[in-house]
Amino acid sequence: MKAIYLTRPSANTPPGISLTTLPIPTPPPGHLLVRIHYSSIQPSDKLNAKGGFPKTTFPRIPGRDYAGVVVGGTPTRNDIKIGTEVYGSSGEALGFTQDGTHAEYCVIPEEALVEKPKTLSLLQASLVGVPFLTALRCLRRARTHKDDIVLVLGATGGVGSAAVQIAKAMGCKRVLGAARSAAPGDADRVVLSSSPADSLGDAIPQLTDNHGADVVIDTVGDLELMAAAYSQLADRGRYIWIAAPRGPGAKTDFTFDIFQAYRKEIELAGCNTTNATLTEVADELRQLRGWFESGAVKTRSEDTVELMGLEDAIEKGYDGTGKKQAVIKMT
Numbered sequence: 001m002k003a004i005y006l007t008r009p010s011a012n013t014p015p016g017i018s019l020t021t022l023p024i025p026t027p028p029p030g031h032l033l034v035r036i037h038y039s040s041i042q043p044s045d046k047l048n049a050k051g052g053f054p055k056t057t058f059p060r061i062p063g064r065d066y067a068g069v070v071v072g073g074t075p076t077r078n079d080i081k082i083g084t085e086v087y088g089s090s091g092e093a094l095g096f097t098q099d100g101t102h103a104e105y106c107v108i109p110e111e112a113l114v115e116k117p118k119t120l121s122l123l124q125a126s127l128v129g130v131p132f133l134t135a136l137r138c139l140r141r142a143r144t145h146k147d148d149i150v151l152v153l154g155a156t157g158g159v160g161s162a163a164v165q166i167a168k169a170m171g172c173k174r175v176l177g178a179a180r181s182a183a184p185g186d187a188d189r190v191v192l193s194s195s196p197a198d199s200l201g202d203a204i205p206q207l208t209d210n211h212g213a214d215v216v217i218d219t220v221g222d223l224e225l226m227a228a229a230y231s232q233l234a235d236r237g238r239y240i241w242i243a244a245p246r247g248p249g250a251k252t253d254f255t256f257d258i259f260q261a262y263r264k265e266i267e268l269a270g271c272n273t274t275n276a277t278l279t280e281v282a283d284e285l286r287q288l289r290g291w292f293e294s295g296a297v298k299t300r301s302e303d304t305v306e307l308m309g310l311e312d313a314i315e316k317g318y319d320g321t322g323k324k325q326a327v328i329k330m331t
Contacts, residue, residue, distance in 0.1 A: 002310045002331075003103030004318075006049055008058040015058065017049050017314055022061075025099070025107045026072075032110050033072030034086060038126035039101040040065040041317040041326040044274070048095060049318055053274065056096045063102030063328075064090035065129025067122040070113065071105075080113050087116035089129035091281040092274055102313065104330050112278035114285040117292035120299065123307075126327060127299045128288060130273065134242055135163035135217070136284050138271045139170065142215045142238040146171045149208050153229055154219035155179045155189065158325075159242065162297070163217045166288075169296035176207055178229070196228035204232040213237060221245060223254055230256055230266075238267045300325065 001024045008015040027033045041063075047053065048062050067087040075081050088108070094100040099107070116125040138159075144150060150167040154160035155177025167175040175188060178200065182189035190203040204213060212234030218226060221243025230239055244252050260266070276284075291297040306324040308316045309331060317326035 001104040003061045003099075004063065004310065004313060006056075006058055006060045006062055008051065015049060015051050017318060019310060019314065022103070024105050027107045029074075030110055031073060031107050032070050032075060032080070032113060034066070034068045034106050034108050034113070035071045036066050036068040036101050036104060036106055036330050037122045038067050038330070039063050039328045040126050040129060041102070041313065041328065042130045044130065045095065045102070046318055053096060055092070055274070060095070061099035061101075061103050061106075062095045063100030063106075064095050065126055066101035066106065067116055067125035068101075068106075073110070075110065077110060079115060080110065084113075085116045085122060085125075086113045087120075087122075087125035087128060088112060088114055088285060089133050089281055090274070091276040091278045093278055096274065102310070102328060104310070109278055112282050114282050114289065117289045119293050119295070121302070123302055123305070123327065123329075124299045127305065127325065128285075128292075131158035132162045132166070132288055132297070132299075133276075133281060133284050134159045134219075134271070134273050135166050136288060137273055137276065138163060138217045138240045138242060139166055139215070140284075141269055141271050142217070142240050144170060144172060144215050146173065148172050148214040149174045149176070149211060149234070150215045150217065151176045151178060151190075151204065151213035151229065151232070152217045152219070153178050153225060156181065157219055159219045160217070163219070165297040166291070167215075167217075169291045174208070176204070176213070178225075192225070196222075196225040197231070200228045200232050208234075216240065219243060223251065226254060227256075230268075233264065233266050236265045236267075238269070240269050240271050242271050242273075 005020040006015045070084045152163045156179040178190040192199045216239045218241035305327045307329045313328045
């Protein structure tokens, strides 16, 4: 089979990435062989190829998100058979400590396999993974419920737009999105100016009748925006974030008023999908499947992605800077 392959002779050198040919793996007991049809290239895949995850062991086939068909092994579950169309993502393992999905075939633990939503094509199902699982995991981490007012920072991004949809599917009282732009007539969008404190300070009290946000989902990782959003938390508010400033010299220290925090019983928590077990990922995928099949949430349309073969994935996907979501279509 063809596969993207990462090698790293030394921890002192960056990984090398190449297209190679490997034997089709044989699934051990408790695992099944999946023929990968589509696999997205996420920012975390690119970071992994640069040595950005200390947990990754080498050599390694990268790749987190996928959609494909079970073609080998001995299924023991009633809902998974040879020929079942499945979809999923990595959690803590695939692409890091187990070979991932940027290959024509992948061995996956049977307990991690979930039948794809019937309303999605295989291509659409390959777009679910990291964005929707991260969004759902953040909202779960915040113990989000129907009485909550939710504010999503970066609401037009992949994770942010998924968080807005899922919070609405959960039936939350109100879902507000903060971004640099807004569609005409979008009453629930806060347009961020060069001063996030002014933007949120003006909008959130008005939009929440001075209640504040019960839950903030921060997908941006900007300290100025974080401070501005933190100050708009309601009593017993929960702030969940998935990103931080990167790059040489980037400041990552965040200070807050501990007096205000304990008086209001505020909670701060990071959320990292690469800490999720494959069993946890499967549970979340089943919940998402129900929302996709009911129409409560939707993936991006197929015309917003850039399809490429494995032979072009390194240049166009891993090294590319295109604005469309890169997706590998296996031949």
